[in-house]
Amino acid sequence: MRRQGEIAIIGVGLIGGSIGLALRSKGRAKRVVGIGRDRGRLEEAKRLGAIDDFTTDPAEGVAEAEIAVVCTPVTRIVEDILVAARSGPDSILVTDAGSTKSRIVEEVGRDPRGRACFVGAHPIAGSERQGAAHGRADLFEGRSCVLTPTPITPPDRLERARQFWAGLGCRVFEFDPAEHDRRLALTSHLPHVVAAALAGSIDPDLLPLAAGAYRDGTRVAEADAALWAGIFVENRRPVLEALDRFEAQLADFREALEADDPGRLVEWWDAAKGHRRRFGPPPDSLPV
Amino acid sequence: MRRQGEIAIIGVGLIGGSIGLALRSKGRAKRVVGIGRDRGRLEEAKRLGAIDDFTTDPAEGVAEAEIAVVCTPVTRIVEDILVAARSGPDSILVTDAGSTKSRIVEEVGRDPRGRACFVGAHPIAGSERQGAAHGRADLFEGRSCVLTPTPITPPDRLERARQFWAGLGCRVFEFDPAEHDRRLALTSHLPHVVAAALAGSIDPDLLPLAAGAYRDGTRVAEADAALWAGIFVENRRPVLEALDRFEAQLADFREALEADDPGRLVEWWDAAKGHRRRFGPPPDSLPV
Numbered sequence: 001m002r003r004q005g006e007i008a009i010i011g012v013g014l015i016g017g018s019i020g021l022a023l024r025s026k027g028r029a030k031r032v033v034g035i036g037r038d039r040g041r042l043e044e045a046k047r048l049g050a051i052d053d054f055t056t057d058p059a060e061g062v063a064e065a066e067i068a069v070v071c072t073p074v075t076r077i078v079e080d081i082l083v084a085a086r087s088g089p090d091s092i093l094v095t096d097a098g099s100t101k102s103r104i105v106e107e108v109g110r111d112p113r114g115r116a117c118f119v120g121a122h123p124i125a126g127s128e129r130q131g132a133a134h135g136r137a138d139l140f141e142g143r144s145c146v147l148t149p150t151p152i153t154p155p156d157r158l159e160r161a162r163q164f165w166a167g168l169g170c171r172v173f174e175f176d177p178a179e180h181d182r183r184l185a186l187t188s189h190l191p192h193v194v195a196a197a198l199a200g201s202i203d204p205d206l207l208p209l210a211a212g213a214y215r216d217g218t219r220v221a222e223a224d225a226a227l228w229a230g231i232f233v234e235n236r237r238p239v240l241e242a243l244d245r246f247e248a249q250l251a252d253f254r255e256a257l258e259a260d261d262p263g264r265l266v267e268w269w270d271a272a273k274g275h276r277r278r279f280g281p282p283p284d285s286l287p288v
Numbered sequence: 289m290r291r292q293g294e295i296a297i298i299g300v301g302l303i304g305g306s307i308g309l310a311l312r313s314k315g316r317a318k319r320v321v322g323i324g325r326d327r328g329r330l331e332e333a334k335r336l337g338a339i340d341d342f343t344t345d346p347a348e349g350v351a352e353a354e355i356a357v358v359c360t361p362v363t364r365i366v367e368d369i370l371v372a373a374r375s376g377p378d379s380i381l382v383t384d385a386g387s388t389k390s391r392i393v394e395e396v397g398r399d400p401r402g403r404a405c406f407v408g409a410h411p412i413a414g415s416e417r418q419g420a421a422h423g424r425a426d427l428f429e430g431r432s433c434v435l436t437p438t439p440i441t442p443p444d445r446l447e448r449a450r451q452f453w454a455g456l457g458c459r460v461f462e463f464d465p466a467e468h469d470r471r472l473a474l475t476s477h478l479p480h481v482v483a484a485a486l487a488g489s490i491d492p493d494l495l496p497l498a499a500g501a502y503r504d505g506t507r508v509a510e511a512d513a514a515l516w517a518g519i520f521v522e523n524r525r526p527v528l529e530a531l532d533r534f535e536a537q538l539a540d541f542r543e544a545l546e547a548d549d550p551g552r553l554v555e556w557w558d559a560a561k562g563h564r565r566r567f568g569p570p571p572d573s574l575p576v
Binding site for chain 2: 124125126127143144146171173183184186187188190191192193194195196197198199200201202203204206207208209210211212213214215216217218219220221222223225226228229230232233236239240242243245246247248249250253254257258260262263265266267268269270271272273274275276277278279280
């Protein structure tokens with residue numbers, strides 16, 4: 001795969017920082033420019049080797065970029081995508097790492113420059129931690145990345161977006177934005193709601209009696225509240241539908257337990273276990 | 289701490305096997321005898337170094353035991369405790385590793401021999417895996433173990449039970465059986481219900497789009513269905529109450545999201561996160 005020119009990363013936190021580390025460790029970009037609002041964090045990202053240089057001026061940062069990757073919180077992402085689309089070279093590819101896609105893709109698509117250069121993306125990898133200091137060059141290795149092209153997405157940009165995300169080690173999937181949002185509401189947003197609801201249910205003074213099931217089941221409740229509140233609000237309807245499904249599962253469990261019916265509890269558990277056993281790395285042949 | 293005499297382990301699976309490995313690796317018992325119904329599994333446990341010898345006859349297995357530890361599923365545990373209490377020497381200490389305590393302690397307490405030698409225990413450690421092959425000598429190191437003495441528990445047996453579980457590396461807590469069950473319904477049984485309900489909510493064909501939150505949030509759904517159905521039925525009322533608390537958390541989330549209120553979502557999340565941040569190894573000074 002050819003070496004890319006300059007790549008601008010807008011928002012150099014855990015995700016943006018990991019993209020920078022991956023690009024630089026693989027030697028896949030001529031230069032990686034970090035763009036952000038907080039100079040201290042940008043300096044740290046540079047010190048960590050995630051970016052070659054940085055600026056707090058987005059227009060300046062994307063001026064010579066072949067690709068701009070926008071990794072800011074979903075509540076701010078459209079604005080940042082449009083700045084990159086308008087200030088970058090005509091040939092720029094703008095892509096993002098937002099956890100929701102429908103509203104972002106729709107709003108960007110209403111802008112002529114946005115429409116001409118944007119391909120929505122969501123690399124499905126992360127952590128409950130924040131900041132480039134928790135970034136990892138291999139964060140995307142073997143992980144799925146969903147691209148969300150629409151009928152108006154320019155085919156050349158789509159192809160470049162495929163190359164870019166695959167170059168970071170991702171297995172690339174493509175869905176329309178609404179389909180992405182429905183699926184991710186179940187596979188990612190619901191597990192986050194559940195982790196926080198579980199953590200919220202258990203008083204801290206009981207925690208000496210908690211072990212692995214609690215530890216793992218609540219891990220992501222340590223993630224950032226504003227980030228996740230933003231995702232839930234962006235993806236409100238699909239998240240509520242995912243919650244309906246989950247509550248129906250709980251209702252089945254409750255009914256079986258109230259009926260004191262071990263046989264039904266075993267069936268209920270085994271159905272869930274059957275799902276879980278099919279979890280593993282994404283398949284090698286990709287429905288791209 | 290003094291070296292103990294012969295120790296009988298009834299049920300040599302993940303927990304029983306780990307107890308055997310710990311006892312033998314620490315040289316804390318003169319001899320460790322495994323007791324079970326499946327000769328193949330007992331042979332494997334011996335090969336793995338978890339026991340010195342084995343028998344499928346419980347009466348024979350406990351005949352010279354200083355301590356018998358019963359690690360069978362909660363649905364069978366009372367029966368196994370009583371066999372050990374009746375067939376062991378007068379001086380035997382019988383303790384167990386059952387995940388629930390009220391019914392077990394109550395039923396054993398109705399038997400004169402049971403009452404004379406039993407101290408209920410629950411070492412809070414485990415895994416979604418089964419069998420001695422997944423056992424680990426350090427499974428209990430630094431983990432909490434709850435003893436559930438009652439006013440009729442003989443003080444000398446209680447003291448010996450403290451020594452035994454502390455000798456395996458556990459930090460020993462004491463609660464009455466009902467209090468244990470209420471607390472564990474929240475810290476362990478609820479997280480298991482939630483993991484299975486989450487796994488059950490997500491169709492396997494979506495799993496290529498799942499990542500760490502799903503992986504960790506559903507891990508324990510791979511545990512054994514019959515084992516957990518038994519625990520839920522044993523601890524029905526406290527589990528249903530824990531589920532009430534959890535569903536109230538979900539209802540708060542739903543209300544905030546339906547109201548499209550990011551501020552309330554942030555507050556909700558931060559309260560949960562505040563709980564989670566207090567999770568860690570049990571304190572050094574123990575409320576024994």
